[in-house]
Amino acid sequence: MEVYAGKDERPAEERSAKAVVRRLVKPLEGTGRNVTTDRYYTSFELAEELYNDDKLTLVGTLKSNRKHIPEELKKTQGRELYSSRFLFTDPKTGKAPVTLVSYITRLKPTKNLLLLSTQHNDKKWMSQQRKRKQMLISTIMKQKEV
Numbered sequence: 393m394e395v396y397a398g399k400d401e402r403p404a405e406e407r408s409a410k411a412v413v414r415r416l417v418k419p420l421e422g423t424g425r426n427v428t429t430d431r432y433y434t435s436f437e438l439a440e441e442l443y444n445d446d447k448l449t450l451v452g453t454l455k456s457n458r459k460h461i462p463e464e465l466k467k468t469q470g471r472e473l474y475s476s477r478f479l480f481t482d483p484k485t486g487k488a489p490v491t492l493v494s495y496i497t498r499l500k501p502t503k504n505l506l507l508l509s510t511q512h513n514d515k516k517w518m519s520q521q522r523k524r525k526q527m528l529i530s531t532i533m534k535q536k537e538v
Contacts, residue, residue, distance in 0.1 A: 409433045421446040426511050436460040439510050443488035449511035456506055465494040468502035489513035
């Protein structure tokens with residue numbers, strides 16, 4: 393376990409959010425478990441590294457200013473309440489199977505929840521039923537309660 397105890401003397405790259413997660417999951421490498429992160433720690437790069445190098449999946453919320461988030465997922469204007477937009481990486485590339493989701497949680501002002509997952513990577517997660525949280529969103533909320 394890593395406890396924050398004030399100013400850290402380590403170099404900046406060792407204090408990054410990605411480096412912190414990598415150190416914390418070191419004992420889990422190769423176990424096939426899932427790591428749940430909040431928006432500060434979740435990134436496309438971390439998801440790919442955990443999946444490819446450590447055989448771990450990642451599910452987490454994302455900040456909208458993160459790299460690799462397409463503009464069509466960030467846009468909320470004209471979208472219905474509880475609607476979702478999904479993007480999947482191409483499985484033919486051989487890279488981690490990443491799913492990105494934009495879910496509208498509020499209309500005035502319009503607010504969306506951005507999610508990333510390497511655990512949920514097929515199109516069964518795309519059901520567009522109104523006023524019902526998607527399975528991926530429910531999974532994240534359940535894992536955060538633990």
